[in-house]
Amino acid sequence: MALFGRSGKAAVEKTPLDGVDTVLADLDGVVYAGAGALPYAVESLTRAAADGRRLGYITNNASRTDADVAAHLRELGLDRTAPEEIVTSPQAAVQLLRTKVAPGATILVVGGEGLISEVDRAGYIVTASADDAPAAVLQGFSPDIAWTQLAEAAFALKVPEEEGGIPWIATNTDWTIPQARGIAPGNGTLVSAVHIAVGRLATVAGKPETPIFEEAITRFGARRPLFIGDRLDTDIAGSQAAGIPSVMVLTGVDRPKHILAAPSTSRPTYILEDLRQLFEPYPATHTDGIRTTVRDAAVQIDGTELRVVSPGTRPIDLLRxxxxxxxxSGRAIFGFHVAEQLYADPFIHP
Ligand SMILES: [Mg+2]
Incomplete structure (x- = not known):
């Protein structure tokens, strides 16, 4: 690639992968949607790894084990994916547990096989009863959780932590879990049921909290990581809190209108249509105080109007x-009248 930097004419724009030693990716909405792979995801991640980078995956989903997820990724064509490459919220929860309770202790686990196996593997004794005097409660999602298990958690957590009560760790607090037939209550909803009963708050291990990112950085020895996600409130907020540059990819949950409205705590470093753009030079943003330009796309704020000055050739540049x-602008999105073209969504894949 030609460099013009020394002559001072034009610095070559870098790709999001330049200098990155470890690519960390969310799964649903980034690599796959349900059972099937998303367009360009598998080949792009394979290419990123072929360039000598480590690949790792970070998932809040606590219902499947790392081995199950690795097998799924191998089926999709990420041939050499090993269970160690999957960082799950149960693993992060167990790491967090270690900082509070030594192995050998009895832990009340509310959750599925993914969580039970991690707690067991770490040398704790798993129980389902508050009568066993557990040293902590760990709570993760499983479709089989019943009121009886939530009740056991509540009984075990009746003493407030500041009065000597035991720790309560949740794998994640995603409110919803998308299913083939629609949106269903996620782990956050079930954690909230216990919270309302006992008046305590759980410590959370998964995204957007940082323990899951810290576990990934340590495990992969990452020095220059890049995180790829599809949700601002978990993926991008979490990587920002963990100090990791982030890619927001438009193949999953959040759409252009969400990106425009992103609070200062969840703004991605890069916005990509799909993972092929990991290898494309990322265009610089220029502003003269009035107009903001990315390549041939330009917008302008006039009072409360957010106007399109030039739509440019690529919708993604206009969104950027x-x-x-x-x-x-330092102003909230609801203070603007936004041109319809800016929150249109031409990025949905067929
Ligand atoms: Mg996702």
Whole structure:
């Protein structure tokens, strides 16, 4: 690649992968949707790894084991994926547990096989009863959780932590879990049921909290990681809190309107249509205080109007320019009248 930096004419724009030694990816909405792979995900991640980078996956889903997830990824074509490459919220929860309770202790586990096996593997005794005097409660999602298990958790957590009560760790607090037939209550909803009963708050291991990112950084020895996610409130907020540059990819849950409205705590470093753009030079954002430009796309804020000055050739550049303009304004999105073109969503794959 030619470099013009020394002559001072034009610095070559870098790709999001330049200098990155470890690519950390969320799974649902980034690699796959349900059982099937998303367009370009498998080949792009394979290519990123072929360039000498480590690949790792970070998932809040606590219902499957790392081995199950690795097998799924191998089926999709990520041939050499080993269980160690999957960092799950149960693993992060157990790491967090270790900082509070020594192995050998009895732990009340509310959750599925993914969580039970991690707690057991770490040398703790698993129980389902508050009568066994557990030293902590660990709670993760499983479709089989019943009221009886939530009740056991509540009984075990009746003493507030500040009065000597035992620790309560949740794998994650995603409110919803998408299913083939629609949106269903996620672990956050079930944790909330216990919270309302006992008046205590759980410590959370999964995204957007940082323990799951810290577990990944340690495990992969990452020095220059890049995280790829599809949700601002978990993926991007979490990587920002953990100090990791992030890619927001438009193949999953969050859409352009969410990106424009992203609070300052969940703004991605890069916005990509799909993972092929990991290998493309990422265009610089220019602003003269009035106009914000990315390549040939430009927007302008006039009072409460967020206007399109030039739509440019690529809709993604227009979204990048508009996001930069809104974020740089220091004003909330609801204070703007936004041109319809800016929150249109031409990025949905067929
Ligand atoms: Mg996702």
């Amino acid at each position: 320019a508009a996001s930069a303009a809104v974020w740089g």
